[in-house]
Amino acid sequence: MSIKSPYLLFIGDVPDALAAKTAQGVVDWRPERCAGQMRMEGCGADLGIPDMSIEEAVKAGAKTFVVGAVNAGGVLKDTWIPEVVKAIEAGMDVASGLHVRLQEVPEVAAAAEKHGAQLHNLRHSDRTYATGKGTPRKGKRLLAVGTDCSVGKKYSALCIERDMKSAGYNAEFCATGQTGLLIAERGVALDAVVADFISGAAEFITPETDENKWQVVEGQGSLFHPSFSGVTLGLLHGSQPDAFVVCHEPTRTTMRGVPTPLPTIQQVIDATVLMGRLTNPAVRCVGICVNTLALSEDEAKAYLANTGEEHGLPCVDPLRFGAEAIVAEVESQFGK
Amino acid sequence: MSIKSPYLLFIGDVPDALAAKTAQGVVDWRPERCAGQMRMEGCGADLGIPDMSIEEAVKAGAKTFVVGAVNAGGVLKDTWIPEVVKAIEAGMDVASGLHVRLQEVPEVAAAAEKHGAQLHNLRHSDRTYATGKGTPRKGKRLLAVGTDCSVGKKYSALCIERDMKSAGYNAEFCATGQTGLLIAERGVALDAVVADFISGAAEFITPETDENKWQVVEGQGSLFHPSFSGVTLGLLHGSQPDAFVVCHEPTRTTMRGVPTPLPTIQQVIDATVLMGRLTNPAVRCVGICVNTLALSEDEAKAYLANTGEEHGLPCVDPLRFGAEAIVAEVESQFGK
Numbered sequence: 293m294s295i296k297s298p299y300l301l302f303i304g305d306v307p308d309a310l311a312a313k314t315a316q317g318v319v320d321w322r323p324e325r326c327a328g329q330m331r332m333e334g335c336g337a338d339l340g341i342p343d344m345s346i347e348e349a350v351k352a353g354a355k356t357f358v359v360g361a362v363n364a365g366g367v368l369k370d371t372w373i374p375e376v377v378k379a380i381e382a383g384m385d386v387a388s389g390l391h392v393r394l395q396e397v398p399e400v401a402a403a404a405e406k407h408g409a410q411l412h413n414l415r416h417s418d419r420t421y422a423t424g425k426g427t428p429r430k431g432k433r434l435l436a437v438g439t440d441c442s443v444g445k446k447y448s449a450l451c452i453e454r455d456m457k458s459a460g461y462n463a464e465f466c467a468t469g470q471t472g473l474l475i476a477e478r479g480v481a482l483d484a485v486v487a488d489f490i491s492g493a494a495e496f497i498t499p500e501t502d503e504n505k506w507q508v509v510e511g512q513g514s515l516f517h518p519s520f521s522g523v524t525l526g527l528l529h530g531s532q533p534d535a536f537v538v539c540h541e542p543t544r545t546t547m548r549g550v551p552t553p554l555p556t557i558q559q560v561i562d563a564t565v566l567m568g569r570l571t572n573p574a575v576r577c578v579g580i581c582v583n584t585l586a587l588s589e590d591e592a593k594a595y596l597a598n599t600g601e602e603h604g605l606p607c608v609d610p611l612r613f614g615a616e617a618i619v620a621e622v623e624s625q626f627g628k
Numbered sequence: 629m630s631i632k633s634p635y636l637l638f639i640g641d642v643p644d645a646l647a648a649k650t651a652q653g654v655v656d657w658r659p660e661r662c663a664g665q666m667r668m669e670g671c672g673a674d675l676g677i678p679d680m681s682i683e684e685a686v687k688a689g690a691k692t693f694v695v696g697a698v699n700a701g702g703v704l705k706d707t708w709i710p711e712v713v714k715a716i717e718a719g720m721d722v723a724s725g726l727h728v729r730l731q732e733v734p735e736v737a738a739a740a741e742k743h744g745a746q747l748h749n750l751r752h753s754d755r756t757y758a759t760g761k762g763t764p765r766k767g768k769r770l771l772a773v774g775t776d777c778s779v780g781k782k783y784s785a786l787c788i789e790r791d792m793k794s795a796g797y798n799a800e801f802c803a804t805g806q807t808g809l810l811i812a813e814r815g816v817a818l819d820a821v822v823a824d825f826i827s828g829a830a831e832f833i834t835p836e837t838d839e840n841k842w843q844v845v846e847g848q849g850s851l852f853h854p855s856f857s858g859v860t861l862g863l864l865h866g867s868q869p870d871a872f873v874v875c876h877e878p879t880r881t882t883m884r885g886v887p888t889p890l891p892t893i894q895q896v897i898d899a900t901v902l903m904g905r906l907t908n909p910a911v912r913c914v915g916i917c918v919n920t921l922a923l924s925e926d927e928a929k930a931y932l933a934n935t936g937e938e939h940g941l942p943c944v945d946p947l948r949f950g951a952e953a954i955v956a957e958v959e960s961q962f963g964k
Contacts, residue, residue: 426854426888483824490823490858518762518865518907522826525851526858552762552906566899570888571854 294478295387295412296355297325300346300379301339303361304372305332312337314389315360317471321450325477327354332371337361346375350382356412358474359388366391366415368400376400380409387412389470414470417484417493424491424530426571431501432626435533436511436581437564439555441520441548443541444611445511446472448581451610452537453508455619460628462505466497468527472510482512483523490523494530506622509533515563516555517547525567532571534626535578536564537618542595543586557603578625579618580607630814631723631748632691633661636682636715637675639697640708641668648673650725651696653807657786661813663690668707673697682711686718692748694810695724702727702751704736712736716745723748725806750806753820753829760827760866762907767837768962771869772847772917773900775891777856777884779877780947781847782808784917787946788873789844791955796964799842802833804863808846818848819859826859830866842958845869851899852891853883861903868907870962871914872900873954878931879922893939914961915954916943 301315309316319326319339328344331337344352357379363369368376368390376386376394380403388394394411395401404411434452436445449465456463465472467479485493498507509531513520538560546553555563561577568575580599584592592609600607606617637651645652655662655675664680667673680688693715699705704712704726712722712730716739724730730747731737740747770788772781785801792799801808803815821829834843845867849856874896882889891899897913904911916935920928928945936943942953 423855423885426886483822485823486819487821487823487826487859487862488819488856491855515861515903516906519759519827520824521865521903521906522858522860522862523823524858525861526823529854529857549759550762563902566902567851567857570852570857 295474296385297477298327298352298354299325299356299358299474300327300330300344300349300354300384301341301358301360302330302375303335303337303339304369305334306361307336309337311363312339312361314362314471314474315339315358317446318358318360318474321475327352330375346379346382350384354384357384357386359386359390360474363390368392368394368397373397373399377403380404380407383407385410385412387414387474389414391415414473415481415484417481421485421489421492421496423489424495424526426529426532428532429498429500430503431505431507433498433507433509433531433533434535434537434578434622435509435528435531436539437524437528437536437560438511438514438539439516439557439560440514440541440544441517443539443544444581444583445539448537448539448610448615449508449510450475451615452618455615456506456508456622459619459623461619462502464505464507466507466509468494468497468510468512482527483520487522490526491530494527498531511539514547515560515567516552518550518552528564528568529571533568533575534572535576535622536568537579537581538564538577539581539583541583557599561603576625577605578621579605581610581615581618582607584609584612631810632721633813634663634688634690635661635692635694635810636663636666636680636685636690636720637694637696638666638711639671639673639675640705641670642697642699643672645673647699648675648697650698650807650810651675651694653782654694654696654810657811663688666711682714682718686720690720693720693722695722695726696810699726704728704730704733709733709735713739716740716743719743721746721748723750723810725750727751750809751817751820753817757821757825757828757832759825760831760862762865762868764868765834765836766839767841767843769834769843769845769867769869770871770873770914770958771845771864771867772875773860773864773872773896774847774850774875775852775893775896776850776877776880777853779875779880780917780919781875784873784875784946784951785844785846786811787951788954791951792842792844792958795955795959797842797955798838798840799844802843802845804830804833804846804848818863819856823858826862827866830863834867847875850883850891851896851903852888854886854888864900864904865907869904869911870908871912871958872904873915873917874900874913875917875919877919893935897939912961913941914957915941917946917951917954918943920945920948
């Protein structure tokens, strides 16, 4: 999937910032790809970039109208449909993170057909992949894994990419989820592919590359999450990481959406090494990324210091304090 | 997916028995569901049941025309299409294990529409599932896992179901693949569901049941197969087995279709317990099933005795010598 930027980020009339987090993720990480935001009356979110009409966005060069909001049931609201149609008539493609496929909305399908617009459904995977082969590929890979879903794997990978680039590495974020796709412009929503092709799609996302280039791969789920562990293992085997970081949220006690208790960081390190060895016998942990949003600055620093010491690994909140310690660990283990 | 029997098993003009193995599996395990076979001129396979025309099969009560043959590219051959259409016109549903969806063949789609026939695509999953929850469910479950794909997991599960029933257990084979679906009449082809729903579909296949009933679950792939490990882990977590058997083919040196070396039986036991604990903390191995087809009877018996002793577990070729020793182990560990 390859999505043309710049984007006009449409967040409709969502009630709050949480419902606009797909769009916010793009603004946070790729502001240069965002022409502006478009909001409707009553919108309770603000992405912090210029408000634009469809006409203004097209004048500013916008190529894709991004429905960057979630909605109960994942449908395209009736009041949003005319805006999507207008965007197509003005010459834009459309990308949507909703559950419904854009092609299933008759007005949208008809407009796209008439104007030759591309419709990108970020949650769906319409192409086929080869099955995974497990053959070693040139290049280096770092995968973000987690003690749970939604613990900051995507943001950790993006921080590590940023700090590796600052340190002079050739590094590239590789997207495996819908928000990641808009940030990277390409990638695959791994949870949407047919089960037989998870590792094959992961191999497609992280192809052979230069010996010294690092692909920094967005993780999915957790080996210990009873809903999504299959995606996690297929991604681990397909991306054949040389290095991984474990992401963790310290105040969580049960896995997201289910009553299963959280595994320890050490359990995740051990299981990732044990299973990851299949396609990369030298796979190793290079750090721990903690989302300390719920902790004060002092609490956060103490937690990171203790956790790092306990595991003998750099431990950072990459968003709050930077991921430089993890990049230093990569340099000491793999060189530059 | 629920498929009406008896079946008319259509194997067209396949060159050999291997190309008819889906149909053969149904004849081997559920002869009472098979009205007859239908072959075309030049067919190199024989399922060993009566040859029938479509008219004869309908008179004999056949409800579903099963395309039980594989074909290069997984397409419905041009010369097979008229037979499928005739079967629909005669009042039968159609089930196909081919890659192509029956609905994509215009003549077949039109006939089904006109006559109200159901079209079952065994390799595709058209319904949606909830995501897996991991919540403990009543009833008991035994899962067949493997050192590789195609090492006899389905046949082992069917042998164990048979021998548990003979020993007085309430046991039911649960299908997770296309041939299994025809044998069980229901189930889900797990490798065809969207990746996010693997464990949810596995929970759907193995629902809560009577405290003393055993669901004997067909396995898929291997935790150590770089192409399909995600399906295997999702099935392990979703089926939350109390017991598992490891299936193995002793002459194989690399995993099917890839150059990855085979894991040891002990590695599979250890990884299955480690990962399986997430949804069933008491998961344990109750035996080893070896496909000894490539060994003489003396070699086979020696191999089974040595392997069983090495692991301290019953070790059988369930198809050649029966699975009674595994049923006895289940009884000693779980009672009756």
